[in-house]
Amino acid sequence: MTLGAIIRQRRERTGLTQDQLALLTGISKPYLSNIETGKIKNPPSDGILKEFERHLDFDRGELLRIAHFAKTPVDVRSEHELMTAQLQKLRGVVGRLLSDKPRTDQGQVDLAGLTERLGREGDGRRVTSGKMAPVINDVKTGYPLRFADLDYPDTVATEYVRCPDLHDENAFAVRVVGDEMEPKYHQGDIVVFSPATEPRDGDDCFVRFAGPGRTVFRRYRAKGKDEIRLEPLNGSYDANTHPRGEVSDIWPAVVRIERLRED
Numbered sequence: 561m562t563l564g565a566i567i568r569q570r571r572e573r574t575g576l577t578q579d580q581l582a583l584l585t586g587i588s589k590p591y592l593s594n595i596e597t598g599k600i601k602n603p604p605s606d607g608i609l610k611e612f613e614r615h616l617d618f619d620r621g622e623l624l625r626i627a628h629f630a631k632t633p634v635d636v637r638s639e640h641e642l643m644t645a646q647l648q649k650l651r652g653v654v655g656r657l658l659s660d661k662p663r664t665d666q667g668q669v670d671l672a673g674l675t676e677r678l679g680r681e682g683d684g685r686r687v688t689s690g691k692m693a694p695v696i697n698d699v700k701t702g703y704p705l706r707f708a709d710l711d712y713p714d715t716v717a718t719e720y721v722r723c724p725d726l727h728d729e730n731a732f733a734v735r736v737v738g739d740e741m742e743p744k745y746h747q748g749d750i751v752v753f754s755p756a757t758e759p760r761d762g763d764d765c766f767v768r769f770a771g772p773g774r775t776v777f778r779r780y781r782a783k784g785k786d787e788i789r790l791e792p793l794n795g796s797y798d799a800n801t802h803p804r805g806e807v808s809d810i811w812p813a814v815v816r817i818e819r820l821r822e823d
Contacts, residue, residue: 603627752815
Protein backbone atom coordinates (compact mmCIF):
# COMPACT_ATOMS: atom_id res chain seq x y z
CA MET A 561 0.00 0.00 0.00
CA THR A 562 1.34 3.43 -0.92
CA LEU A 563 1.94 6.25 1.55
CA GLY A 564 -1.00 8.18 0.12
CA ALA A 565 -3.33 5.19 0.42
CA ILE A 566 -2.27 4.70 4.04
CA ILE A 567 -3.06 8.34 4.83
CA ARG A 568 -6.42 8.17 3.04
CA GLN A 569 -7.41 4.96 4.80
CA ARG A 570 -6.56 6.38 8.23
CA ARG A 571 -8.34 9.69 7.46
CA GLU A 572 -11.52 7.85 6.50
CA ARG A 573 -11.25 5.61 9.55
CA THR A 574 -11.02 8.64 11.85
CA GLY A 575 -14.04 10.24 10.14
CA LEU A 576 -12.26 13.32 8.78
CA THR A 577 -13.05 14.83 5.39
CA GLN A 578 -10.30 16.09 3.10
CA ASP A 579 -11.38 19.65 3.89
CA GLN A 580 -11.06 19.03 7.62
CA LEU A 581 -7.66 17.34 7.44
CA ALA A 582 -6.30 19.98 5.07
CA LEU A 583 -7.36 22.70 7.51
CA LEU A 584 -5.84 20.88 10.50
CA THR A 585 -2.50 20.31 8.75
CA GLY A 586 -2.26 23.70 7.04
CA ILE A 587 -2.22 22.44 3.44
CA SER A 588 -4.66 22.86 0.56
CA LYS A 589 -7.33 20.29 -0.21
CA PRO A 590 -6.03 19.75 -3.81
CA TYR A 591 -2.55 19.03 -2.44
CA LEU A 592 -3.98 16.55 0.08
CA SER A 593 -5.97 14.90 -2.72
CA ASN A 594 -2.78 14.56 -4.80
CA ILE A 595 -0.98 13.00 -1.84
CA GLU A 596 -3.72 10.43 -1.29
CA THR A 597 -4.00 9.51 -4.96
CA GLY A 598 -0.22 9.29 -5.46
CA LYS A 599 -0.10 12.04 -8.07
CA ILE A 600 2.88 13.75 -6.46
CA LYS A 601 6.25 12.15 -7.17
CA ASN A 602 7.94 13.04 -3.87
CA PRO A 603 6.58 12.45 -0.36
CA PRO A 604 5.39 15.49 1.64
CA SER A 605 7.84 17.29 3.90
CA ASP A 606 8.64 15.88 7.32
CA GLY A 607 6.69 18.74 8.90
CA ILE A 608 3.50 17.83 7.01
CA LEU A 609 3.97 14.14 7.77
CA LYS A 610 4.29 14.95 11.48
CA GLU A 611 1.00 16.85 11.28
CA PHE A 612 -0.62 13.83 9.64
CA GLU A 613 0.73 11.62 12.41
CA ARG A 614 -0.66 13.95 15.08
CA HIS A 615 -4.15 14.36 13.67
CA LEU A 616 -4.60 10.80 12.34
CA ASP A 617 -3.36 8.98 15.47
CA PHE A 618 -0.28 7.42 13.89
CA ASP A 619 2.60 6.37 16.11
CA ARG A 620 5.26 9.06 16.31
CA GLY A 621 7.64 8.71 13.35
CA GLU A 622 5.54 6.02 11.62
CA LEU A 623 4.81 8.01 8.44
CA LEU A 624 8.32 9.44 8.42
CA ARG A 625 9.81 5.95 8.28
CA ILE A 626 7.49 4.95 5.42
CA ALA A 627 8.27 8.12 3.45
CA HIS A 628 12.02 7.89 3.96
CA PHE A 629 11.99 4.24 2.93
CA ALA A 630 10.08 5.17 -0.24
CA LYS A 631 12.91 7.56 -1.17
CA THR A 632 15.47 4.76 -0.93
CA PRO A 633 16.71 3.49 -4.32
CA VAL A 634 14.91 0.36 -5.51
CA ASP A 635 18.02 -1.86 -5.42
CA VAL A 636 18.74 -0.86 -1.82
CA ARG A 637 15.12 -1.52 -0.80
CA SER A 638 15.28 -4.91 -2.49
CA GLU A 639 18.44 -5.87 -0.59
CA HIS A 640 16.93 -4.64 2.67
CA GLU A 641 13.74 -6.66 2.15
CA LEU A 642 15.73 -9.79 1.33
CA MET A 643 17.89 -9.43 4.45
CA THR A 644 14.78 -8.84 6.58
CA ALA A 645 13.12 -11.97 5.16
CA GLN A 646 16.26 -14.03 5.78
CA LEU A 647 16.49 -12.74 9.37
CA GLN A 648 12.85 -13.61 10.05
CA LYS A 649 13.41 -17.05 8.61
CA LEU A 650 16.50 -17.60 10.78
CA ARG A 651 14.66 -16.51 13.91
CA GLY A 652 11.88 -18.97 13.17
CA VAL A 653 14.32 -21.82 12.59
CA VAL A 654 16.28 -21.08 15.77
CA GLY A 655 13.05 -20.83 17.76
CA ARG A 656 11.88 -24.25 16.57
CA LEU A 657 15.23 -25.83 17.27
CA LEU A 658 15.57 -24.38 20.76
CA SER A 659 12.06 -25.55 21.67
CA ASP A 660 13.19 -29.13 20.98
CA LYS A 661 16.97 -28.93 21.21
CA PRO A 662 19.01 -32.16 21.02
CA ARG A 663 20.93 -33.17 24.13
CA THR A 664 23.89 -35.40 24.83
CA ASP A 665 23.74 -38.45 27.07
CA GLN A 666 24.88 -36.22 29.94
CA GLY A 667 21.87 -33.92 29.46
CA GLN A 668 23.84 -31.07 27.93
CA VAL A 669 22.78 -29.26 24.76
CA ASP A 670 24.25 -31.10 21.76
CA LEU A 671 25.77 -28.16 19.86
CA ALA A 672 26.97 -30.37 17.01
CA GLY A 673 23.50 -31.84 16.56
CA LEU A 674 21.92 -28.40 16.84
CA THR A 675 24.24 -27.06 14.15
CA GLU A 676 23.46 -29.98 11.84
CA ARG A 677 19.71 -29.51 12.27
CA LEU A 678 20.04 -25.76 11.74
CA GLY A 679 21.76 -26.43 8.42
CA ARG A 680 19.04 -28.85 7.33
CA GLU A 681 16.23 -26.50 8.36
CA GLY A 682 17.91 -23.51 6.78
CA ASP A 683 18.48 -25.21 3.44
CA GLY A 684 14.92 -26.49 3.33
CA ARG A 685 13.26 -23.08 3.09
CA ARG A 686 14.53 -20.81 0.35
CA VAL A 687 14.03 -17.06 0.66
CA THR A 688 13.90 -15.12 -2.58
CA SER A 689 13.34 -11.43 -3.13
CA GLY A 690 12.43 -11.75 -6.79
CA LYS A 691 12.49 -8.93 -9.27
CA MET A 692 11.13 -5.42 -8.79
CA ALA A 693 9.45 -4.97 -12.16
CA PRO A 694 8.72 -1.39 -13.25
CA VAL A 695 5.17 -0.64 -14.38
CA ILE A 696 5.69 1.26 -17.63
CA ASN A 697 2.19 2.50 -18.39
CA ASP A 698 -1.07 3.75 -16.98
CA VAL A 699 -4.52 2.69 -18.12
CA LYS A 700 -5.34 6.34 -18.80
CA THR A 701 -2.52 6.74 -21.30
CA GLY A 702 -2.56 3.28 -22.87
CA TYR A 703 0.42 1.20 -23.85
CA PRO A 704 3.63 3.14 -24.49
CA LEU A 705 3.83 3.91 -28.21
CA ARG A 706 7.59 4.41 -28.26
CA PHE A 707 8.86 1.69 -26.00
CA ALA A 708 12.30 1.64 -27.59
CA ASP A 709 14.74 0.48 -24.96
CA LEU A 710 14.61 -1.97 -22.07
CA ASP A 711 16.58 0.54 -19.99
CA TYR A 712 13.60 2.89 -20.29
CA PRO A 713 11.46 1.52 -17.45
CA ASP A 714 14.16 1.59 -14.76
CA THR A 715 14.95 5.23 -15.42
CA VAL A 716 11.46 6.72 -15.39
CA ALA A 717 9.05 4.31 -13.71
CA THR A 718 7.23 5.62 -10.64
CA GLU A 719 5.63 2.31 -9.68
CA TYR A 720 7.05 -1.19 -9.23
CA VAL A 721 5.67 -4.64 -8.45
CA ARG A 722 7.64 -7.45 -6.82
CA CYS A 723 7.61 -10.83 -8.55
CA PRO A 724 8.89 -13.76 -6.45
CA ASP A 725 11.12 -16.22 -8.29
CA LEU A 726 11.48 -13.92 -11.30
CA HIS A 727 15.06 -12.81 -11.85
CA ASP A 728 15.05 -11.41 -15.39
CA GLU A 729 16.79 -8.04 -14.97
CA ASN A 730 14.82 -6.64 -17.92
CA ALA A 731 11.40 -7.81 -16.73
CA PHE A 732 8.75 -5.10 -16.82
CA ALA A 733 5.03 -4.79 -16.15
CA VAL A 734 2.09 -3.10 -17.84
CA ARG A 735 -1.45 -2.39 -16.77
CA VAL A 736 -3.96 -3.95 -19.15
CA VAL A 737 -5.75 -1.38 -21.30
CA GLY A 738 -9.18 -1.99 -22.84
CA ASP A 739 -11.15 -5.22 -23.12
CA GLU A 740 -9.41 -6.89 -26.08
CA MET A 741 -7.88 -9.57 -23.82
CA GLU A 742 -10.99 -10.40 -21.83
CA PRO A 743 -12.13 -12.66 -20.27
CA LYS A 744 -8.66 -13.71 -19.07
CA TYR A 745 -7.34 -10.19 -18.51
CA HIS A 746 -9.32 -7.17 -17.42
CA GLN A 747 -8.51 -3.48 -17.63
CA GLY A 748 -6.26 -2.52 -14.74
CA ASP A 749 -4.76 -6.01 -14.24
CA ILE A 750 -0.97 -5.92 -14.06
CA VAL A 751 0.91 -8.33 -16.33
CA VAL A 752 4.66 -8.91 -16.07
CA PHE A 753 6.69 -9.77 -19.17
CA SER A 754 10.12 -11.39 -19.39
CA PRO A 755 12.32 -10.47 -22.38
CA ALA A 756 14.72 -13.24 -21.33
CA THR A 757 12.02 -15.88 -21.86
CA GLU A 758 11.58 -17.33 -25.34
CA PRO A 759 7.99 -16.91 -26.58
CA ARG A 760 6.08 -20.04 -27.52
CA ASP A 761 3.09 -20.49 -29.78
CA GLY A 762 -0.01 -19.63 -27.72
CA ASP A 763 1.76 -17.34 -25.25
CA ASP A 764 0.16 -14.01 -24.36
CA CYS A 765 2.80 -11.47 -25.32
CA PHE A 766 3.73 -7.82 -25.27
CA VAL A 767 4.56 -7.12 -28.91
CA ARG A 768 6.69 -4.23 -30.12
CA PHE A 769 6.54 -3.28 -33.77
CA ALA A 770 9.58 -2.14 -35.73
CA GLY A 771 10.35 1.53 -36.25
CA PRO A 772 8.52 4.19 -34.26
CA GLY A 773 5.55 1.80 -34.53
CA ARG A 774 3.40 0.79 -31.62
CA THR A 775 3.02 -1.85 -28.93
CA VAL A 776 0.14 -4.24 -28.25
CA PHE A 777 -0.80 -7.04 -25.86
CA ARG A 778 -2.02 -10.08 -27.80
CA ARG A 779 -1.86 -13.87 -27.98
CA TYR A 780 1.03 -14.91 -30.20
CA ARG A 781 0.64 -17.55 -32.90
CA ALA A 782 3.56 -18.66 -35.01
CA LYS A 783 2.73 -18.81 -38.74
CA GLY A 784 5.88 -20.35 -40.14
CA LYS A 785 9.12 -18.44 -40.61
CA ASP A 786 7.69 -15.39 -42.34
CA GLU A 787 4.49 -14.49 -40.51
CA ILE A 788 2.99 -14.25 -37.06
CA ARG A 789 -0.63 -13.95 -35.99
CA LEU A 790 -1.70 -11.73 -33.09
CA GLU A 791 -5.03 -12.65 -31.56
CA PRO A 792 -7.20 -10.77 -29.05
CA LEU A 793 -8.97 -13.08 -26.62
CA ASN A 794 -12.18 -11.12 -26.93
CA GLY A 795 -14.11 -12.46 -29.92
CA SER A 796 -15.47 -8.98 -30.65
CA TYR A 797 -12.09 -7.98 -32.07
CA ASP A 798 -10.28 -9.25 -35.15
CA ALA A 799 -6.97 -11.10 -35.20
CA ASN A 800 -4.23 -9.82 -37.49
CA THR A 801 -1.41 -11.50 -39.39
CA HIS A 802 1.88 -9.62 -39.76
CA PRO A 803 5.14 -10.24 -41.62
CA ARG A 804 7.83 -11.03 -39.08
CA GLY A 805 9.82 -8.07 -40.38
CA GLU A 806 7.17 -5.71 -39.00
CA VAL A 807 7.70 -6.95 -35.44
CA SER A 808 10.88 -6.20 -33.55
CA ASP A 809 10.18 -7.95 -30.23
CA ILE A 810 7.78 -10.49 -28.73
CA TRP A 811 7.96 -10.82 -24.94
CA PRO A 812 5.82 -13.45 -23.16
CA ALA A 813 3.73 -12.79 -20.06
CA VAL A 814 5.00 -14.67 -17.00
CA VAL A 815 3.01 -13.18 -14.10
CA ARG A 816 -0.50 -11.77 -13.82
CA ILE A 817 -1.66 -9.67 -10.86
CA GLU A 818 -5.44 -9.41 -10.71
CA ARG A 819 -7.35 -7.13 -8.37
CA LEU A 820 -10.02 -9.24 -6.65
CA ARG A 821 -11.96 -6.46 -4.93
CA GLU A 822 -12.13 -2.69 -4.65
CA ASP A 823 -11.43 -0.91 -1.34
